[in-house]
Amino acid sequence: MEPVSQIGFRLxxxxxxxxxxxxxxxxxxxxxxxxxxxxxxxxxGKPMSVEMTNFGPLGWVTDAGGYRYQPTHPVTGAAWPDIPEVLLRLWAELADPEIPPDACLVNLYRDGAKMGLHQDRDEADFSFPVLSVSLGDTALFRIGGTSRRDPTTSVRLASGDVCLLAGPARLARHGIDRIIAGSSRLIPGGGRINLTLRRAGPVA
Known part of the structure; x- marks a missing residue:
């Protein structure tokens, strides 16, 4: 994996x-x-422009009650499906060979969807990295530092790309400026699916 902008961010x-x-x-x-x-x-109370679901023992959700991880789908009430084995292998190879992820957030970006700059701060232990896998249309990914005043860098994430936020970049502010519609034919109906692996809960 090659460094791009921030120390600890690798693509x-x-x-x-x-x-x-x-x-x-x-x-x-x-x-x-x-x-x-x-x-x-x-x-x-503002609807997000992306659609979401989760895989794994825990899933990230947001609603009037705040940001959190929970073991069930907020609409169906059912437990989340398990994380695909290929994602677990990527995590073991690139993130942590011993402690597996317990959460995989799945974001669907259709036309006009984006994600504002934010930090991943809802996890129990920030020493674990965040691993992201892109499928479908290319995204314009923006990453900065831990402060709102820090400069940002834009990176294109194409289908099949994997990026890692670790070390100093673990709490870097990051987001998706826009999706380049039609840059991939992978997703039925167009768009981008992003799979973000995290260790959300404490290690027993």
């Missing part, structure tokens, strides 16, 4: 080839049938 371009992307997408869509995408709202 592995085309970590998944076309066949691996198609195979992972098939698994994702199968699991989404049991845990459908939904449009969450922020604690302030």
């Amino acid at each position: 592995a371009p085309a970590a998944l080839d076309a066949a691996a992307q198609e195979a992972l997408l098939a698994q994702v869509l199968e699991k989404v049938a049991a845990a459908p995408f939904y449009r969450p709202v922020t604690p302030g």
Whole structure:
């Protein structure tokens, strides 16, 4: 993986080839049938432009009650599906070979969807990295520092790219400025799916 802008932010371009992307997408869509995408709202009541679901023992949610991890889908009440094995292998190879992730946030970006600059701060232990896998349309990813005043850098994330936020970059502010519509034909109906692996709960 090559450093891009912030110390601890690393990008592995085309970590998944076309066949691996198609195979992972098939698994994702199968699991989404049991845990459908939904449009969450922020604690302030504003609907997000992305649709979300989760895999793993814990899933990240947001609503009037705040940001948190929970073991069940907020709409269906069912437990989240398990994390695809290929993602667990990527985590073991690139993030932590001993402690597995317990949460995989799945974001669906359609036309006009974006994600404002934010920090991942809802986890129990920030020493674990955050691993992100891109499928579908290319995203314009923006990363800065830990302060709102820090300069930012824009990076293109294409289908099959994997990026890691670790060390000093673990709490870096980051987001998605926009999606380049039509840059990939992988996702049915177009758009981008991002899979973000984290260790959310404490290690027993």
